[in-house]
Amino acid sequence: MDFFGKAFNNPKPKQPEDDYTVTITDTYIRVEHPQRKTEQVLWENIQQIKMINTSDGPWFPDVWLALYGKEDGCVIPQGAKGFDEVYDTVSKYHGFNFDNFIQSMSCTDNAEFDLWTKK
Numbered sequence: 391m392d393f394f395g396k397a398f399n400n401p402k403p404k405q406p407e408d409d410y411t412v413t414i415t416d417t418y419i420r421v422e423h424p425q426r427k428t429e430q431v432l433w434e435n436i437q438q439i440k441m442i443n444t445s446d447g448p449w450f451p452d453v454w455l456a457l458y459g460k461e462d463g464c465v466i467p468q469g470a471k472g473f474d475e476v477y478d479t480v481s482k483y484h485g486f487n488f489d490n491f492i493q494s495m496s497c498t499d500n501a502e503f504d505l506w507t508k509k
Contacts, residue, residue: 405469407451412472419457419476421464429464431457439480439506441494453494455480456502480506 420430451467490503
């Protein structure tokens with residue numbers, strides 16, 4: 391409450407991940423950013439999934455979900471709208487490595503964690 395008894399309207403400060411637009415359809419995942427090339431991968435083409443950690447934060451996204459296809463792919467920064475929806479889907483893939491995901495979430499170094507590979 392402020393001096394006059396009104397509640398403060400404190401919006402969440404803008405985060406670097408807010409600049410990413412993730413489009414999810416039944417066919418593909420597309421990631422757009424005003425200063426990056428648009429990336430897209432078809433769900434059916436996903437061959438490998440990784441978590442990539444960098445030391446770029448807090449001014450840039452530093453944890454990424456990477457989806458690799460044979461000839462396409464995309465990376466989604468953790469915190470971007472759409473990250474959770476994509477993660478919820480791919481984490482159901484048979485053989486998904488939850489231990490590596492947990493390790494990624496506690497890692498502050500530059501590292502890659504294999505989460506799933508198509509067999």
